[in-house]
Amino acid sequence: PWRLRLMQERSKPPEQNTVTARPALRWKRFLIRRIFFWVRSKDEPEYFARASVSYDRCLLPHETREGKKANNMELKLNFENRSCGVSVFLPEGTKPDKKALDELNRMMELEHTVECMKKAGSFFKNPDSAVRKAAVTPDFHKGAGIPIGTVLMTEGFVIPQAMGNDINCGMRLYTTDLKEEELEGKLSVLLPEIRRIFFEGGRGIAMNGIQREAMLREGLTGLLETSGEAAGTGIWRFYDREEQEEELERTAFKGSLWAEETEGLEDFIGDAHTLTYDDQIGSIGGGNHFVEMQRVAEIYDGQTANAWGIKRGAILLMIHTGSLMIGHQSGRISQMITRGLYPKLIPHPDNGIYLLPEGEGEGREWRRFRSTTGNAANFGFANRMFLGLMLQNAVENRVHPFEMKLLYDSPHNFIWEKESEGRKSYIHRKGACSARGMAEMEGTPFAYYGEPVMIPGSMGSSSYLLRGMGNPDALWSASHGAGRRLSRGEAIHGSDREFQEFMKKFHIVTPIDPNRSDLKGRNDILKKWEESLRSEAPYAYKDIDKVVKVHADHGMAGLVARMEPVFTIKA
Template sequence: MASGNLVRRDANRLELLRSDDIPVTVFANEQVPIEPVAVAELQAMLEVQETAQAVYQACPDQFHTEPRLQKVAVTPDFHKASGIPVGTVLQTEGFVIPQAIGNDINCGMRLHLTDLSAGKVESHADVLETTFREMYFEAGRRIPMQWKHRESLLLDGIRGLFDTVDSAFDDGLWSYFHRTDRQETLARIDRAGSLPAAKIVGLESFLGEPDRVHRDSQIGSIGGGNHFVEIQRVERIIEPQIAHAWGLRPGQVTVMVHTGSVSIGYASGSHYRSQLRTHYPSSLLHPANGIYVLPLASPQEGTFWDAMHNAANFAFANRMFLGLMAWASLEKVLGEVAFPLLYDAPHNMIWPEQSDGRTVYVHRKGACPARGFEQMEATPFAYYGEPVLVPGSMGASSYVLAGNGLEDAIHSAAHGAGRQISRGASMKKYDREFDEFMKAFRVVTPVDFRRQEIARRRDIAAKKLADLRQEAPFAYKGIGPVIETIENGGLARPVAELRPIMTIKG
């Protein structure tokens, strides 16, 4: 018997015992720590099936079919969050759970390849650090947008930008956007980075004014927490055939982006979550776990999909621009650089999918899609499976894997190492470990610790160091056991290990 009602079924998976017939599989080998508080949160979250049934009994006309939470999979980076643990994957029919994707809608990973060697980048590390800081934090980014561009972005994502931004509009980062190939770019983003929305919900102020060019503080922003842009080197090739097909080679420099919809997603999510609470049947007690369901024939359904797609489309573009900012910075220092996209995929989203001829809804909160080659038909990844991008903690290795489409895992894998201690707990000890980490690792932040005037302002330095401390390696699980579970559990196959050269943190 493991933590709570968890029972180990084999070396890489456990089962959460329940009185109903909802299968709940937790993927974790014996070296992956599991928080009892996360298990308790998972158990409380599963009461959503009872909520769905109660709403169905009260308002059957709001459902196309009887609601069912069909199965649950938990990835090895599983840890407590706020109501629904990170690393939770749900498959439902007849209803969706908007809270099951968190506040940062379409938070995800993006990976670019380059033709640079690690040695060349490392030999220019100091000037690159300065250049990255100017680009990301000192008004170096230039992303002017017109009203029509923002509207197309929110309504149709990356495809909308290709359709509306003329090649003559090439100020700032748009010159790099026009250097990317439309067909190749869209083919290497999940759902082509374009989720159709019928209208813009609650984000009208973001559009600006017609016939004027505007800049804003959101597009091209990394965000806080565990978000980053990282310059990496390919440390090790694990699966040579796939690595060759995907353009990965030893010593090559890559750029990984991890962020989402930042405050845009928070505004969209807050809007439709408040709608769910407002329209919850008055005859029912509100859910004890605070998790509300959305019936898929309710009047609120269209607003939900539009709001989620608005935010998701923004997040696709946000990751794209963060990548272009890295490309522009590298070229400023090192000359012309090739910068092809390997893949971009969300890990906080709801995906409609087909199962046995029926539409089901896969919710991922902090979990990467890891679909197999059959599910990736008609994409560049039809032969090997979906690229799965799994970063370690700051300073640790990240991995590129190929998805297996494992049914028991709902075609998913971990999205990182996963926290093992809370942000608050990380501030209470580990002083020596943090000092050693900061001496050994190059982190680019808005605060340049190399400047003498910053060294004299201990208040400024201390605040940024506190932010970094919460994301330091000791706060996270080791990436090794997580990757071993993913591989040995059949979720995905490791292709390459990437080691950080420098990490850019907001």
């Protein structure tokens, strides 16, 4: 019946329920492609959705793990002359962003790149090298070459650009025994102390070259082994070796990826035995990165919440940041490696996306890539850990000592290895969380519930804690946020009324205190401060509630709790 229906649809002109993305003109190939989406109309009883480029295929009705019909739009993009389709999960009534779709279309020329490189000679050690599968999470939006929210599975090679330059940008979530009224009553003295520690030279993260090199080569394990070098100094007063060792089990990769080298980081490492301070570690970074105290507003899964120490009204600490300039340095090195290895006798990819064949341990460039990526990832784990200690310092200075326990720390910009049926593949996530289910989390503290998934909303809106359900159609992945609705430039010129209402309701700590008397006449500084906040205001992002609902409807991740902000720290 669905084939007959497909033929009938083709014979009709497009109806109101057709969403059309205008074609992108490719100047080098002069090829115009038109992407059509046929989506379910509201009164249609059967769920039916499809999408294609040139050659159309139908996606059969989708059911959730519980056997219920899904109410959200799931599209399958099948690109012309490509064997790999893209599974797309979007909230009901949401139209895919045209710019992101065009970027996704160009990205999928990866298959053509693989074919050309196979013909050029022995580039791949694995003759079965291919892009195996692709998926797009509900916060899908345009990125830089590869859309945010893209997940790719490859065999025989990796794509460094498919994890972005902010390598190991990720989330860290702590539970605490603090009460909201304790914080609310002390905000007038707590927020200035936070500004001092985070932005006015109060971090107190002293390290020598031995520690920095250990951090870059071995991650959190390296810091643990060398923590005695700065014991009792500055922030190290809050570094508890026993707690940190326990936290390794609640950190992806145990926060420790082995790196043979520290290429290009000699100046950052510094003298082996001299304690110094640097301007990188303990930084939040720009954009949508933040540190936030949150109140648990709702519990959806009492059993999981109780096991994870989450209670209604409790205060949690959520941290979102990455590897900053260390990651960008690593990205530049990876780009040099992939460009240098590219066969000279064939044209370079039109989409500018390069591949790196797996080296099976002995390949020089493969080891170099693993090292530089490991340096950045290790820095990212350490950066989030230190940010947690910095906030602990501020709260204990102005409120009182409290207990803080790590729930989980995980990247959403990285490449994971996956073994299945004797074959090794690589899962690339750019702006997408790992959301593995119980089976995939065997041997970890989360084997009974699934992987914790942290999905923050925009600044000032709710954030969610979920548990991974291991949906292979979504490549065991989930969103990393709400996803942009407006570009930063568009958001800056957004509604004045909405922005003023937002500023009245929420407590935000930034490097600049707009109430300082000496800034009253500095409209240039205050304008830049306001623009940076406007670019991340709630109206710039999609509705987080709708984004999260898709995960539950499609068996990607199950809801555990919803949190609301108490205060937010933004750089």
